[in-house]
Amino acid sequence: MLPVLSQASTPSVPNLDMYLPLVLLFVLALGFAVLSVLLGPLVGPSRANKAKLAAYECGIEPSPQPVVGGGRMPVAYYITAMLFILFDIEMVFLYPFAVSADALGMFGLVEIVLFIATVGFAYAYVWRRGGLDWN
Template structure:
């Protein structure tokens, strides 16, 4: 019964996934039927404000974005721990609340550390 209910609940998900892909495929296919296709060297060059493209776009990038992703990863995993706690808080009572206060305190110390180390600053 439980397995069946799970199937029933996620059936729309599976079907939406398939139908979404099919929808995009049909739209792209329809456009392929009607659109012109006259390719020239200029058309296929990368857009760079009508100039000849200079070099490759995939160059060394600002380290700042990497720092943000690292901090994000830590927070995202910790946020994940809060979901089961939030659902069960009423039955956990005061102890659950104190535990989460400690957890968030550690989280805030981590944020303060990243802040102090200027991981969140935008370095020019």
């Protein structure tokens, strides 16, 4: 008669069946990406003209002369917009602190004061350098 082995003495083999849907999803995504890249130029229209071959610059025709009634946006506008987004995203980090302020205690208070001081110094630096002036 053969000895009966208990469950604890058999080596455990991980059940990889639960990863099958994830692997299939990655294979499907990769296949779709490769198929899209390969079939796009073959199936899509290819009507090249002078406007399509020119460098794209916000839809404005590049010219050395200023355009009457418009023209390019000043770079300061984009810098101000990026600074606004940067400071806005930094302020979003205050929300998790407000939610869990009681649980964090004094450590959380010190950390959030240091964070606000860092953001304040960055804001003062940008303001002093004229990054927020509209001119």
